[in-house]
Amino acid sequence: MAKTIKIDDELMEVIGREAELMSRSLAGQVKHWVRIGMSIEKSRFFDQSRIVEALSGKLPPDALTAEEQEAYIDGLFDAARSGTREQEKFFAKRRADGLGAGLRDGKITRESDTAA
Template sequence: MPRTVKISDEMIHLAENERLISGRSLANQIEHWARIGRTIEQSPAFNYERIKAALTAQIAYDDLTFEEQEVYLEELGEALWAEPDAKTKALYAQLTGPGVNKNDKM
């Protein structure tokens, strides 16, 4: 059941900026941070920077701890289901639009 919670203007501002990057709604961005925070609190050895590194292929998924892998998979799932941003849509339209030779596509 949805509830109203007071959150500082600073935190709302941070979440609004991050949601623009992630493509989440404001509520989903705050819930996402809450899940990450909960996971971190439950595991003192947890390092979110390692998850970001794995998501950008800087380190291997197998090098993450079990807890880190859980968050990695959640992040990956959200990214796969997210609505593409305008820049991605424009690039796709350019690559698949009229006048593009289908044999030249990647």
């Protein structure tokens, strides 16, 4: 029996793009990725706990297998995209102080300079 799940908009955009590129339905793309993920997690060359240790700085990335390093890099990109609470506070304060930066006519300017 089919079930319904909630997927955030950002991930749905990625699924939609990949589904279109691979000529799959949205459900087909998700099913494909689930199968890949299950295969990877069952592989003797892949240990998710080691990736978590590397992402938290407890294990050097060089100690990971090639497959684990790929997942580690994906994890780094995910972390970089979302940012930390401290980063959000830092940039909110900069914006409040008028220290944000923008691009105007190909040159980096202060946020207050870009409003014109």
